[in-house]
Each structure stands twice: as structure tokens, then as C-alpha cells.
Amino acid sequence: MTSLSAQWLDRDRRRLILEQSAIGDTVYGVLTTVCALIVPALVVAIAVAIFAAAWPAFSKLGLSIVTSSDWDVANGHFGAAPALFGTLVSSAIALIIATPLAIGVAIFLSEFSPSWLRQPVGFLVDLLAAIPSVVYGLWGIFVLIPLLREYVMPFFRDTLHLGATPLFSGPAYGPSMLAAGIILAIMALPYISAVSREVLMAVPRSQREAALALGATRWEMIRDAVVPYARSGIIGGIMLGLGRALGETMAVTMVIGNRPEISASLLAPGYTMASLIANEFSEATNDLHLSALMAVGAVLFLITLIVNAVARWLVWSVSRNRAR
Amino acid sequence: MRALNTIALMLLAVACAKDNSSNSTTASSTATSSGGVDLTGAGATFPYPIYSKWFSDYAAQSGVKINYQSIGSGGGIRQLSEETVDFGASDSPMSDEEMGKAKGGPILHIPTVLGADVVTYNLPGVTAPLKLTPEAIAGIFMGTIKKWNDNGIASLNSGVKLPSSDILVVHRSDGSGTTYIFTDYLSTAVPAWKTAVGKGKEVKWPVGIGAKGNEAVSGQVKQTPGAVGYVELAYAKQNNLPIAAVRNQSGQYVAASVAAVTAAAAGAAKALPDNTDYRLSIVNAPGAESYPISSFTWLLVYQHQKDAAKGKKVVDFLNWALTEGEKSAPSLDYAPLPSDMAAKVRARVATIDFNGAK
Numbered sequence: 297m298t299s300l301s302a303q304w305l306d307r308d309r310r311r312l313i314l315e316q317s318a319i320g321d322t323v324y325g326v327l328t329t330v331c332a333l334i335v336p337a338l339v340v341a342i343a344v345a346i347f348a349a350a351w352p353a354f355s356k357l358g359l360s361i362v363t364s365s366d367w368d369v370a371n372g373h374f375g376a377a378p379a380l381f382g383t384l385v386s387s388a389i390a391l392i393i394a395t396p397l398a399i400g401v402a403i404f405l406s407e408f409s410p411s412w413l414r415q416p417v418g419f420l421v422d423l424l425a426a427i428p429s430v431v432y433g434l435w436g437i438f439v440l441i442p443l444l445r446e447y448v449m450p451f452f453r454d455t456l457h458l459g460a461t462p463l464f465s466g467p468a469y470g471p472s473m474l475a476a477g478i479i480l481a482i483m484a485l486p487y488i489s490a491v492s493r494e495v496l497m498a499v500p501r502s503q504r505e506a507a508l509a510l511g512a513t514r515w516e517m518i519r520d521a522v523v524p525y526a527r528s529g530i531i532g533g534i535m536l537g538l539g540r541a542l543g544e545t546m547a548v549t550m551v552i553g554n555r556p557e558i559s560a561s562l563l564a565p566g567y568t569m570a571s572l573i574a575n576e577f578s579e580a581t582n583d584l585h586l587s588a589l590m591a592v593g594a595v596l597f598l599i600t601l602i603v604n605a606v607a608r609w610l611v612w613s614v615s616r617n618r619a620r
Numbered sequence: 621m622r623a624l625n626t627i628a629l630m631l632l633a634v635a636c637a638k639d640n641s642s643n644s645t646t647a648s649s650t651a652t653s654s655g656g657v658d659l660t661g662a663g664a665t666f667p668y669p670i671y672s673k674w675f676s677d678y679a680a681q682s683g684v685k686i687n688y689q690s691i692g693s694g695g696g697i698r699q700l701s702e703e704t705v706d707f708g709a710s711d712s713p714m715s716d717e718e719m720g721k722a723k724g725g726p727i728l729h730i731p732t733v734l735g736a737d738v739v740t741y742n743l744p745g746v747t748a749p750l751k752l753t754p755e756a757i758a759g760i761f762m763g764t765i766k767k768w769n770d771n772g773i774a775s776l777n778s779g780v781k782l783p784s785s786d787i788l789v790v791h792r793s794d795g796s797g798t799t800y801i802f803t804d805y806l807s808t809a810v811p812a813w814k815t816a817v818g819k820g821k822e823v824k825w826p827v828g829i830g831a832k833g834n835e836a837v838s839g840q841v842k843q844t845p846g847a848v849g850y851v852e853l854a855y856a857k858q859n860n861l862p863i864a865a866v867r868n869q870s871g872q873y874v875a876a877s878v879a880a881v882t883a884a885a886a887g888a889a890k891a892l893p894d895n896t897d898y899r900l901s902i903v904n905a906p907g908a909e910s911y912p913i914s915s916f917t918w919l920l921v922y923q924h925q926k927d928a929a930k931g932k933k934v935v936d937f938l939n940w941a942l943t944e945g946e947k948s949a950p951s952l953d954y955a956p957l958p959s960d961m962a963a964k965v966r967a968r969v970a971t972i973d974f975n976g977a978k
Contacts, residue, residue, distance in 0.1 A: 368824035369795075370817075437839055445844070469788050469844060471829050554793030554830030565829045571793070575832060578692030579795025579821045581718055 343597065350594040353587035361591050367556040369576070374588035378556040380595065382473065382566035386548065387541035389477025389562070394485045395534055401485075402492035402530075407518055418493065425486035433550030436479045441470035441551060449474075449563055462560040471553035474562040479547050484537030491533030495526040528614040535607030542600055545570040569596045659933055662689040663696020663709030666735055666797045666852060667917045670954045671709070674945045682940070684933050693797055693821070700727070700920050706930055708920035711735070711797020712804075712821060713899035724922040728972065729898045730938055731916035731965060733946070734885055734955040736853040737802045738863040738876045738913070742841050743768065743783065750864040751776045751873045754809035754904070754912070757866070760848060761789055761806070762816060763827035768846065776867075783846070790840045790849035793830025795821040801915040802850045805903035809912065853881065853914075854953035870908040880911035881955035889961045898965065914955070921972065928974035938969045 353361060357374055364375025405418050449468035453459035499522045507521035508514075523530070545568075553565020554575060569592050580586045668690040675686040689695075693710035700708030701722040719727055739757060741750060756772050759765035765772045769782040792799045803819040817823050831837045834855040841847040841861075853876045856863050865873040874880050887907030888900065904912045919938065925931025942965055946956040957965065 366824075369822050370820040370824070373824075437836070437843075442843060467786060467788075469829060469847075471831075471840065549793070549832050550836065554832070555825075555828070575794040575830070576822055577694075579694040579797075581694045581697050581714075 346590055346594045346597060350587060350591035353584060353591040354594075356584065357588065357591075361588060362595055365556070365558055367572075369582070369585055372582075372584060374585070374591075376556075376569065376572060376588075376592045376595070378558045379567045379569040379572045379592065381558050382476075382552065383542060383568040383570070383596065383599070386473055386476040386480055386552065386566065386568055387538055389473065390480030390484050390541040391534065391538055393478065393481035394488055394537055397481075398485045398488035398533070398537070399492055399530065401489040402496055403518060403523070405489075405493050406496035407514070407522070418490075421486055421489050423486075424482065425490070429483065429544060429547040430550075432479055432483060432547040436475060436547060436551035440478060441475055444468070444472070444475055444478075445470040453563070463562055466559070466561045466564050468563045469553070469565070471551055471565050472563050473552065473559075473566040476548045476552040476566065476568070477562075479551055480541040480544055483544060483547065484541045487540055488530075488533045488537040491536060492526070492530045495529030495533075496522060498529075499525045528611045531610050531614060532607060535603060535610070538603055538607075539600060542596070542603065543570060545574045549574055569593075657687045658684045659686045659706045659930060659937070660688070661686060661696075661707040661709060661919075662691050662699045662705045663920070664693045664711045664797060664917055665690040666711050667709065667733060667954065669854070670733055670945075670949055670952045673948060673952060674941055677945075677948065678937060678940055681944075682936070684937065686937065692795070694795065697920070700724075700922075706921075706934055709918065710920055711915070711917050712800040713901075713918065714920065722922075724924070724926065726923045728921050728923050728968060730919045730921060730942075730969060731898050731957060731961075732919055732941060733949045733957065734881045734902075734914050734916055735797070735801065736876050736881045736884075736911055736914035736955070737798055737805070737850045738853050738856045738861070739848065739850050739866065740838060740841055740856055740861040740863055741848040742843075742845055742862075744845050746780055746782065748777075748780055749862065749875060750780070751867070752864045753867045754806065758806050758810040758813045760787055761791070761825070761828070762813065763789070785846040788844055788847040789825070789828025790831055790837050790844075790847055791825050791828050792822075792832070792837060792850075794832045797821065797915070797917065798834065798850065798852050799823065801903065801913060804901055804915070805913045808901070808904045850913075853878075857953045866912055868908075868910050868912045869904055869906050870910075872908050874909065874911045876911045876913070878950045878953060878955045880909055881914045882958055883907055884910035884912065884914045885916070885955070885961065886958040889958055889964075892961075894964075898968070923972055924976070925972060925974045928977070931972065931974040935969055935972050939966055942966050942969070 353374065361374055361376055362380055363377055364373070365377045366373040366375040367378070401417075401421055405414050409417065445468055449464075449470075452464045453468065458464040503521050503525055504517055507517040512520065548568050549571035552568060552571060554567055554571060555565035556567045556572070557564070559566065573589050573593055573596075576585070577589055580589060668688070671688055671690075675688060679685050688709075691699075693712060696705070696708035696710055697714055697718060699705045701718070703724050713729055714727065739752060743750070750773075752773070753776060756765065756776060759770075759772050766787060767784055768787060769784045774782055800819065800821045803813075803817065803823050806813040806817070807819040808814075817826065829840070831840045831849075834851045837849040838851050838855065838859060838861055841849045851861065856876075863876060865875045867873050884902055884905035884907065887905040887910045888902035891906075892900070898916070898918070900916075902914060902916065905914070919941075921934055921938070925934065942957070942962045946962055949956040956962075
């Protein structure tokens with residue numbers, strides 16, 4: 297008797313647990329769905345708000361916002377081409393500097409580093425991502441710019457005699473496209489290296505062993521077996537770094553010189569879209585000015601969207617090629 | 621030994637508790653007398669140091685708490701126009717178009733204190749203050765004067781050994797009242813500047829690099845030999861920057877000081893009609909003592925206050941600021957209004973009504 301009732305009790309309890317878990321599943325499912333929908337909804341809401349606010353400028357000025365180089369608030373001219381140029385060029389410089397460095401760091405940490413060194417070095421590189429951008433900006437003003445002005449720029453211009461080339465022409469005052477690119481490189485580096493390190497470490501042991509078994513040296517193994525295997529992940533990391541560089545505002549504003557002019561020289565001051573908005577938004581009262589700043593924001597939004605799309609496509613095409 | 625320690629700790633704890641309780645009673649008594657925030661304002665960052673001193677002094681005296689967000693003149697004007705704050709603050713007067721958009725009706729401009737811009741420079745070896753005319757300043761900032769030993773500067777500074785180095789112009793990159801005052805002055809004093817550049821919180825600079833905020837401009841100037849820039853007087857005074865003496869309308873070279881700025885306001889006030897709305901520029905003011913690159917900063921309030929209780933508090937505060945407040949302005953390197961002008965402004969404050977009633 298007792299055993300039977302115990303069985304019944306057991307069955308009841310089991311059903312109860314089952315029902316409870318079913319309710320739990322539903323609640324949990326709904327919750328996660330809501331979370332998953334809120335974020336894309338936010339993105340859409342932000343995009344709609346920006347484009348709506350930018351619409352007056354687009355309809356009045358048309359494409360001249362991105363094609364004209366004349367940004368003259370007092371006379372109602374809003375051509376942000378120099379800022380668009382500056383955003384793209386400073387980010388490109390950042391990637392050119394940061395990518396080899398970051399991949400070098402990642403390869404060292406995953407392949408060569410003794411295990412006692414791996415943790416602290418990795419931690420310190422990751423720490424670069426935690427430094428607030430205004431601190432980078434201050435460092436840029438007080439350390440990087442004097443260094444560039446006193447040593448680096450004269451070295452390129454006079455010692456290497458590159459002053460005659462357009463890339464290094466003009467006076468070297470310090471705040472410049474080069475300074476912005478270097479700051480952005482340091483800021484983007486931890487993103488690229490962290491992602492690259494993780495994907496390199498995730499390359500299966502068999503891959504390495506196979507390469508070594510075929511008589512590859514350590515370097516050949518890394519070049520031919522490990523890095524190609526991790527390529528799509530590394531590209532993803534680079535794109536993450538690029539996203540960081542494109543949107544960075546404060547540190548760039550502090551070192552780029554904020555001059556809305558397109559110059560071929562790396563030593564000349566420039567402007568970026570993010571700094572333009574940060575500089576002018578708080579004091580903008582004129583409706584067209586505000587709308588033009590929103591339009592610049594919309595263009596920046598579009599560019600980051602395009603970068604992300606290109607990154608996805610690159611990762612996808614690389615992994616498809618490998619699968620073949 | 622351990623027992624002794626415990627006793628000592630207990631004694632300490634009791635003492636602390638006593639301390640705390642007495643503190644909390646005083647704190648709560650002041651809190652009840654003043655309540656929460658009574659007025660909110662938003663706007664200019666330039667007068668923020670003196671305003672925050674005023675608000676805390678005023679709260680201590682009258683118990684009226686004022687919350688001020690220094691988000692920039694543009695933001696202040698927008699928020700006042702949308703009626704989300706009780707008063708705004710701006711470094712440049714609102715245009716008729718902006719005034720027309722305000723939802724709460726006519727807006728009064730109440731000048732509070734004066735600020736000034738100074739020209740600061742980095743010339744190693746030059747110890748005497750540089751003398752500059754408006755034409756020389758305009759030439760430097762337009763790029764027509766490119767070297768320090770250019771005749772346009774050297775002829776004004778006989779006896780000073782000027783280097784032959786390039787001039788690096790540093791200007792503000794963010795929209796600011798400081799830039800407005802500077803370009804307003806150059807537009808008024810130099811016709812060529814008016815046509816080539818014009819005036820505004822941000823303009824299209826013919827030369828130079830932009831830096832965000834007074835501190836970045838002065839930092840860039842300090843670091844770069846041959847650099848020149850403009851910053852607020854208060855900022856330059858507090859950081860002991862080298863500043864140029866500027867030739868005023870009467871042909872005198874005047875170094876910026878609180879007294880010279882107040883003198884400029886007094887000079888400009890003489891020519892003022894009685895029905896002025898105080899949206900006036902005092903750059904290039906007459907008077908031998910006047911420093912020419914100076915300007916009012918304004919509090920912006922609606923003439924017809926919809927909330928009588930709040931409206932009365934705003935008026936009381938304005939009257940306090942224009943009397944008691946003015947006295948503390950020089951301590952923070954802001955120039956007070958000339959006293960007869962402050963009295964006239966108070967008469968203007970008296971025109972504010974509450975729901976149609978005074």
C-alpha cells in the first residue's frame with residue numbers, strides 16, 4: 297500500500313515538475329524573444345529617427361552634403377566631404393598600422409609565447425580596449441603630438457627626404473591625419489588581436505601536427521596551416537577594429553586638428569564625421585545646421601552598415617573558399 | 621590586550637555614531653527648509669563657474685534651489701523654446717527667427733556678466749606683452765600675415781625681437797560663444813574680415829587648426845612655438861597665459877582685465893536707447909580704457925511667466941543676481957555690469973508678469 301501511494305505521489309510530483317518546466321519554458325521563450333526583438337527594434341528606431349531628422353538637409357542640399365568641401369555654417373553651406381574623407385583615411389591608416397601588429401601579437405601569443413608570458417601579455421593588450429578614449433586623447437595631446445612634431449615628422453620629411461612627396465608635404469604642427477591614424481591604430485589593436493588570438497588558439501591540434509608531419513618548419517606551419525584556417529575569424533576581428541576606428545570621436549577630435557579640408561598630406565590637419573558632430577552639435581541652433589549634422593550622422597551610420605556588410609561577405613566568402 | 625582593543629573599538633564606534641546622528645539632524649533640517657529643486661535652467665558653458673557660485677550662494681541665502689545644466693547656448697535656447705526649462709542662458713543673443721519659434725511668447729535677454737576674449741601666443745624669448753591692432757589680428761587669423769616678423773606685427777612692436785618663424789593659428793573647433801565674440805569683434809573692426817569670414821559660433825577659418833575647448837586651444841598654443849590662439853579672459857588669467865594688448869577705438873593699447881571689460885560695457889551703455897532689449901554687441905566699444913573684444917552673456921526668460929510661483933522665484937533670483945551676485949563676479953574673473961546699467965536691467969526684469977498679473 298505504502299509503496300503504491302508513494303508511486304502515485306511520485307507520478308504526481310513528476311507531472312507537476314513537467315508542467316512547471318513547461319510554464320518555465322514558455323516564460324523563458326517569451327522573455328528571450330522579447331529581448332531578441334528589442335535590440336533590432338532599437339536599431340531600426342535609431343535609424344528612422346536619424347534619417348527623419350536628416351531629411352530636411354538631404355532634401356534641401358541633396359548630395360552636396362557628401363560631395364561639397366565647403367562647410368561654412370555662417371553662410372549656410374554644409375559640405376562634409378572633408379569629414380567623410382577624414383573618417384575613411386584615418387581609419388585606413390589605423391588598420392594599416394594595427395593589423396600587422398595585432399596579428400603579430402596574436403601569433404606570438406598563440407604559437408610562440410611561453411605559457412607564463414601568455415596570460416600577462418594577453419591581459420595587457422586586452423587592457424588597451426578598457427582605456428577611456430578621452431585618456432587616449434590626452435595622451436595624444438601631451439605625448440604623441442610633441443613626439444610626432446619633434447622627431448617623427450622631421451624624420452619622414454627631412455631625413456628620408458619625403459617632404460617633396462605630397463604625402464609628407466607642408467608644415468608639421470603635430471595635430472594631423474597621421475596623429476589620428478596612430479591613436480586609432482592603438483585603439484583598434486586590442487580588438488583585432490583578441491579575436492585573432494582566440495581563433496588561432498582554436499585551430500585544431502591535428503592541423504598543426506599534419507603540417508609538421510609533412511616536414512614543415514614552425515613558421516611554414518603557421519603560415520600555411522594555422523593562419524589560413526583562422527583567416528575568416530581574423531578578418532572578422534579586423535572589421536571589428538575598423539568599426540571601432542570609424543566611430544571613435546573624442547580621441548580623434550583631440551588630435552586631428554579639426555580642419556575641414558581635403559589634403560593629401562598625412563602631416564596636415566583633417567576632420568572626421570564623428571568629430572564634426574561632436575564639435576558643433578551642442579551650439580547648433582539653426583534648423584538647417586542641426587539637420588545637416590544629423591545628415592552627417594546618417595552617412596556615418598550608412599558607412600558602418602556597409603563596413604559590417606562587407607565584413608560578413610568577406611568572412612562568408614573566405615570560409616566558402618576553404619570549404620571547397 | 622585583545623580585550624583592550626575591543627573596548628577601544630567600541631568606544632570609537634559609539635563616538636562615530638554620535639557624530640553621525642548630529643550630522644544627520646543638521647542635514648535634514650536644511651533639507652526641509654529648501655525642499656527639492658525649485659528652478660531649472662540650461663545653456664551656456666562659458667558663465668557656468670560664476671552661475672554655479674551664484675546658485676549655491678543664493679540657495680544658502682534664500683533656500684531656493686536652482687539646477688543648471690551647462691549644455692551649451694544652443695541647447696539652452698532649444699530647451700527654453702520648448703519650455704522644458706524655466707530659464708535659458710546664452711553667450712550670443714537670439715536671432716529674431718529663433719525668438720519667433722519660442723513656444724512661450726516673448727523672451728527677455730537679461731545681461732548678467734561680461735566676458736572677454738584674449739589673444740594668447742607662444743613666442744620664446746619675447747617677454748614684453750605683444751601689441752596688436754584689429755587689422756593685425758585679422759591678418760594673422762586670415763592667413764595674410766604668415767610670419768611673426770611680418771611688418772604688420774613688427775611695426776607695432778618696435779624694440780621687440782620677433783622671430784621669423786611661421787605663425788600657427790589655433791582656433792576653437794566646437795561651436796562656442798568665445799568664437800562668436802572674437803569673430804563679432806573682427807567683423808565689426810575690420811571690414812575685410814566681415815566679407816571674407818563673417819561672424820558666428822563657428823566660422824569657416826581660412827587657416828589654422830581647430831581645438832575643442834579653451835583648454836585644448838591653450839594647450840596647443842603652449843606646446844607649439846610660434847602658435848597663436850584666442851581664449852576666454854577668465855581662463856587665461858587663471859592659467860597665467862601671455863596675452864596681447866589690443867588697440868581700441870581710441871587708439872590705446874589695452875590689456876584685458878576685469879576693469880577694462882566693465883569699462884567697455886560702460887562705454888557702450890552710454891549710447892544705449894532707453895527701450896533697448898539688450899541684444900547688443902559691445903565689441904570695439906568706445907572709451908580710452910575699454911578692452912575691445914568683450915561681450916555680455918545673457919540669461920533668457922519668458923516675459924509672460926505661466927507659473928506664478930516659479931515666475932516669482934525667477935524674478936527674485938534675477939534681482940539678487942543683478943545686485944548681490946554682481947559683487948562676486950570679479951573673484952572668478954568675470955566682469956560685472958556697470959552699476960547704472962545693472963539698475964536699468966532690473967527695471968527690465970520688473971516688466972515680467974505672471975499670468976498677466978504683476
